Amino acid sequence: MGEVSRGARALVICPDIRGQTYDLDADSRLSEAEGLALAIGIEIEDSFVLPVRDVKPNLLFGAGQVENIRIACEQHEAELVVVDGALSPIQQRNLEEKLSRKVIDRTGLILEIFGERAATAEGRLQVELAHLDYQQSRLVRSWTHLERQRGGFGFLGGPGETQIEADRRMIRQRMGRLRKELEQVRKTRGLHRERRERAPWPVVALVGYTNAGKSTLFNRLTGAEVMAEDLLFATLDPTMRAISLPGVEKAILSDTVGFISDLPTQLVAAFRATLEEVTAADVICHVRDISNPSAEAQKLQVLRVLKDLDVIDGEDGASSIPILEVWNKWDLLDEERAADLQPQVETSEDIVLTSALTGEGVPDLLERLGDMLTAKASVQEFKLPVSDGRRIAWLHAHGEILSEEDAGEGEGGPMRRFLVRLNPKELGQFETL
Structure with missing residues (x-):
């Protein structure tokens, strides 16, 4: 089985399971899966939605579908198959044997992206904990090549049966140590947050669906060189910078990790602490890629996460922190779509139109943020x-x-x-x- 590396040629498959409820339609999910694969440098040779009438416990797909996937791999010389869904350890192993290729599911793919992108000590701890949580239920062999490629965490052994048991014990011990380290990091960050609350610079948190343009807007507002590529999950660690706003001498702008549909449960738990920065904000800027056909579904995903963080009340939908919607990439809309949305913009004080890339609308955004921060003066x-x-x-x-x-x-x-x-x-x- 070959190793996955940047530039690996891949097939991306989005299973559409009958009877299963999804947040996005099949085409949008396939597009998002392609974005995830591109974010880690995988070359997509072909991608398609595959209807699944009955889930096969051992393979997920039917035997005929697996054979069609194998033929497609041969035709495109693909060395990797990305399945945009959760695969059980048995399904993953059996698919690898049937296809004679490496198979990676949605959770594994996101973990790989997180592993590459996490920059701070806390981010790395969270990624490793999530990675181990996912890995302990699988054949250890499946993931050692990915860690070796990146330098790895340095504690996994070979694929022997007794070695696997030893690895599992080491994984459990390592997870225990990581949780203690994370708790210490959280306490430290809690102290930093308390100090900020006393110190008194107002905090503006940028939140939004992944790839909505938060980091580009952050760079535009602060002049910081934060990674801002057209990639999913370009930001995984909260980055903070001081900015000046009309009527506010100094405010702290915080760029947070992007939200995504169907985020694996292991990652929700591991990254919740990162998002807790949002709960200390004075104003939340919800940056939306308004040019995306799934913009409304993405908005609901973000609001759901804010509800989980108790920022938004579950019963009446009221927010404990003022939320300003930043409709980014407005310049990419066609005239008809822009005309349809214009009445909504004109009747709301909580929407600002911007293009973070060109700077269009940014002065209006700064003015509105200044007004919101001084409203309680x-x-x-x-x-x-x-x-x-x-x-x-x-x-x-x-x-x-x-x-x-x-x-x-x-x-x-x-x-x-x-x-x-x-x-x-x-x-x-x-x-x-």
Whole structure:
């Protein structure tokens, strides 16, 4: 069995199982599967939807369908078959034997992408934990080649029967250690978040379906060189940068991992902590690829995740954090589709049209974010000694000074009276000075 590597020639198959409910239609799922394969450098020789009337426990597909797949592999000289669905260990092994080729399912493919992309210590820990959780139920042999190719985690043995048992024990031990390390990382990040809440720069979190253009928008707003390719899952670790907004001297912009339909359960659990950054945000920017035919279904996926994070109330759909919809790639819409959507845009204050690639609409986005972050600002009166230069300078730097006048003598000498508009976080920071 050959090893999977970048440039591997592959067949991508999207099983359409009768009676099974999917979030996206078959063509959209096939397109997404192709995107996942391309994200890890696989060369797609052919791709198709394959209707499955009755799931075969040992192969998933019927014998005739498996033979057709084998013939297609021969014709296209494909060395890899990507199945956009969950395969049991037995199904994967049997398909590999029947096709004489490596077979990888949706979960394995996403794990490979995550393994390549995770950059921070937490991201790597989460990927490894998810990888092991998935791997422990499979023949260890199936995945060692992928880890060797990337340098690997360095603890898996060979394919011998006793070695497999030893590997499984090592996997369980390793998972226990990883969970402890992750808990420590979460505590550390929790402390960082508490410090941010005290420190008081408002946080704007970019969320959205994978490949919606979040990282491109992040780069446009911050000038940061975050990886922003037209690939699924280009971002896996929250990246934060300071930006300036109208009426807000400094805000923190956070770019998060993209959401996707049917995310494997192992990954939902492992990556939940990454998304917890969203719950500390003051405003959520939901970046949508409005040019995508499945834009509405993708929106529902994102809202479902936000609901799981308790950002959105399950009963009435209300959000505890203001959400601004950024309709990205508006420039890619044809005139008819744009005209259909225009009334929705005109009747909502919570939609901004942008093209992160060209910069179109970005000034409007910054203006709207500034308005949202200052919406809860209140006018405060302060009486300060003239000698308290530090706090007076802070008010001038961070607040909107409405008036400033002499206030006579006080205990600390000559006093000044200030009327200043501050948002809640700024007020909190001033009170700690």
